[in-house]
Amino acid sequence: QYGTAGFRTNAKVLDHIMFRMGLLATLRSKKTKATIGVMVTASHNPEEDNGVKLVDPMGEMVTPTWEGYATQLANAEDDDLLMALKDIIAKEEINMSQEAHVFVGRDTRSSSASLSQAVLEGVSSLGGLNKDYGLVTTPQLHYMVCCQNTRGKYGEATVEGYYKKLCQAFIKLIKNASNCTDDQKHLSLDGANGIGALKVREMESHLGKELQISLYNDGSNGKLNYQCGADFVKVQQKPPTGLEIKPGERCCSFDGDADRIVYYYSDSEGKFHLLDGDKIATLISTFIKELLTQAGLNVNMAVVQTAYANGSSTRYLEETMKVTVKCTKTGVKHLHHVAQEFDIGVYFEANGHGTVLLSKSVEDKIQQLIDSPNSDDEKKRAALLLQNTINVVNQTVGDAISDMLLIEAILAIKGMTVQQWDAIYTDLPNRQLKVKVADRRVIDTTDAERRALSPAGLQDAIDALVKKYSLARSFVRPSGTEDVVRVYAEADTQESADALAHEVSLAVY
Numbered sequence: 471q472y473g474t475a476g477f478r479t480n481a482k483v484l485d486h487i488m489f490r491m492g493l494l495a496t497l498r499s500k501k502t503k504a505t506i507g508v509m510v511t512a513s514h515n516p517e518e519d520n521g522v523k524l525v526d527p528m529g530e531m532v533t534p535t536w537e538g539y540a541t542q543l544a545n546a547e548d549d550d551l552l553m554a555l556k557d558i559i560a561k562e563e564i565n566m567s568q569e570a571h572v573f574v575g576r577d578t579r580s581s582s583a584s585l586s587q588a589v590l591e592g593v594s595s596l597g598g599l600n601k602d603y604g605l606v607t608t609p610q611l612h613y614m615v616c617c618q619n620t621r622g623k624y625g626e627a628t629v630e631g632y633y634k635k636l637c638q639a640f641i642k643l644i645k646n647a648s649n650c651t652d653d654q655k656h657l658s659l660d661g662a663n664g665i666g667a668l669k670v671r672e673m674e675s676h677l678g679k680e681l682q683i684s685l686y687n688d689g690s691n692g693k694l695n696y697q698c699g700a701d702f703v704k705v706q707q708k709p710p711t712g713l714e715i716k717p718g719e720r721c722c723s724f725d726g727d728a729d730r731i732v733y734y735y736s737d738s739e740g741k742f743h744l745l746d747g748d749k750i751a752t753l754i755s756t757f758i759k760e761l762l763t764q765a766g767l768n769v770n771m772a773v774v775q776t777a778y779a780n781g782s783s784t785r786y787l788e789e790t791m792k793v794t795v796k797c798t799k800t801g802v803k804h805l806h807h808v809a810q811e812f813d814i815g816v817y818f819e820a821n822g823h824g825t826v827l828l829s830k831s832v833e834d835k836i837q838q839l840i841d842s843p844n845s846d847d848e849k850k851r852a853a854l855l856l857q858n859t860i861n862v863v864n865q866t867v868g869d870a871i872s873d874m875l876l877i878e879a880i881l882a883i884k885g886m887t888v889q890q891w892d893a894i895y896t897d898l899p900n901r902q903l904k905v906k907v908a909d910r911r912v913i914d915t916t917d918a919e920r921r922a923l924s925p926a927g928l929q930d931a932i933d934a935l936v937k938k939y940s941l942a943r944s945f946v947r948p949s950g951t952e953d954v955v956r957v958y959a960e961a962d963t964q965e966s967a968d969a970l971a972h973e974v975s976l977a978v979y
């Protein structure tokens with residue numbers, strides 16, 4: 471099934487899937503009369519796995535109908551492939567004489583080169599024209615597709631153009647950081663032994679001295695995602711191997727295709743502190759909200775989270791920051807869609823995937839402030855900061871490189887240490903467990919996966935368990951990427967969160 475992560479499994483069984491996704495991308499391009507992207511990666515999965523995902527014209531994920539076609543094509547017997555293609559062509563009334571353009575990118579897995587070759591062959595066998603970007607991060611490929619289809623309005627569709635746009639905006643932002651010491655300009659980065667490390671190396675010359683990155687797990691001797699990377703750090707709640715963590719020092723980890731980032735540090739007692747997607751969303755949305763106030767702009771802004779967002783983050787955003795908070799189902803496309811409904815939508819999954827979306831009308835208002843002879847200096851400064859914030863952000867999808875530059879700029883401008891950022895609110899202790907059941911699909915959820923509709927009685931049981939603890943919350947949902955049911959619990963103490971998660975798993979079982 472083409473799931474939330476596209477197709478993803480052991481690389482050995484994927485070549486026909488890759489070829490067929492080349493075919494499908496070509497059809498999608500003919501249908502939309504635009505360039506489509508195909509990314510070969512399995513993100514944070516082990517090196518032995520691989521996967522593929524299609525990118526729609528504006529850099530978004532493909533629509534549910536086309537996800538369905540992807541599943542049909544992938545499962546067709548060889549003899550039925552032609553019929554399956556003809557079926558899609560007929561249903562979508564595709565004009566086969568229309569030109570097709572497909573951009574292809576891949577991560578650093580050893581299987582990725584030949585698998586992306588299979589995609590390219592799929593494209594050419596339907597007469598599509600392709601451009602092979604070779605090794606790129608997932609968000610870079612999304613960016614290229616968007617640049618191409620907006621005819622350069624979003625930027626230049628080259629990796630060099632991407633670095634230039636982001637780094638120029640970053641350098642303009644950082645000029646607003648007065649008294650930033652060399653110490654504060656230093657960041658330790660765990661590249662998960664993947665593509666992100668390679669691309670940060672490429673980008674470094676564009677950053678000048680404004681950000682000094684010590685790169686660990688750069689792929690020179692370690693294995694991809696093995697005991698390192700954003701997913702490892704988030705799930706294990708400990709630093710990656712291969713990175714020397716000095717007390718108080720700001721560190722971050724990318725995942726295997728550089729679309730997720732988490733920050734962390736260890737305190738003077740050696741205790742590990744994680745700053746996940748919720749902390750990142752809080753930092754970014756607070757910064758933007760302050761600038762909007764300074765600029766005198768009244769726009770409708772929201773932070774979009776999932777059920778996994780720590781209860782403390784939601785409470786802080788709603789009660790202290792007075793920001794609208796929306797909750798959606800897990801999966802980037804769900805968050806992205808809700809964020810699009812606002813003038814400014816900041817979305818992050820707790821796992822560190824997220825970005826900021828801004829409407830054209832906000833961008834115009836900001837430009838007007840900058841151009842207007844009547845704006846006072848404070849307003850102009852705020853408007854310029856907002857404009858450079860927009861330019862450092864990759865609005866097409868969550869992007870570890872872009873998020874890192876934005877976070878580093880915000881911390882520098884605010885003169886904030888990682889400890890001060892962490893202290894904005896205190897996470898509620900929480901626990902995640904997975905439960906293996908005969909059929910995970912018997913669990914049906916509602917209210918952005920926060921409540922179970924079936925099996926009968928399950929939600930009542932969860933409610934009764936939650937009542938026993940203070941500040942508690944728990945939910946269960948079938949995973950979209952693994953054959954398990956996920957259990958989440960949070961409460962006032964770690965012992966209570968652990969106990970609640972355990973009791974809820976028994977109720978699922």
Ligand code: 16G
Pocket residue numbers: 474475800801802803819821823948949950951952956
């Ligand atoms: C996929 C999603 C990610 C989500 C995760 C949940 C995208 C690009 N990725 O990796 O956002 O957090 O699935 O996995 O949408 P789960 O359903 O197994 O918990």
Ligand code: ZN
Pocket residue numbers: 513514725726727728729730
């Ligand atoms: Zn990823």
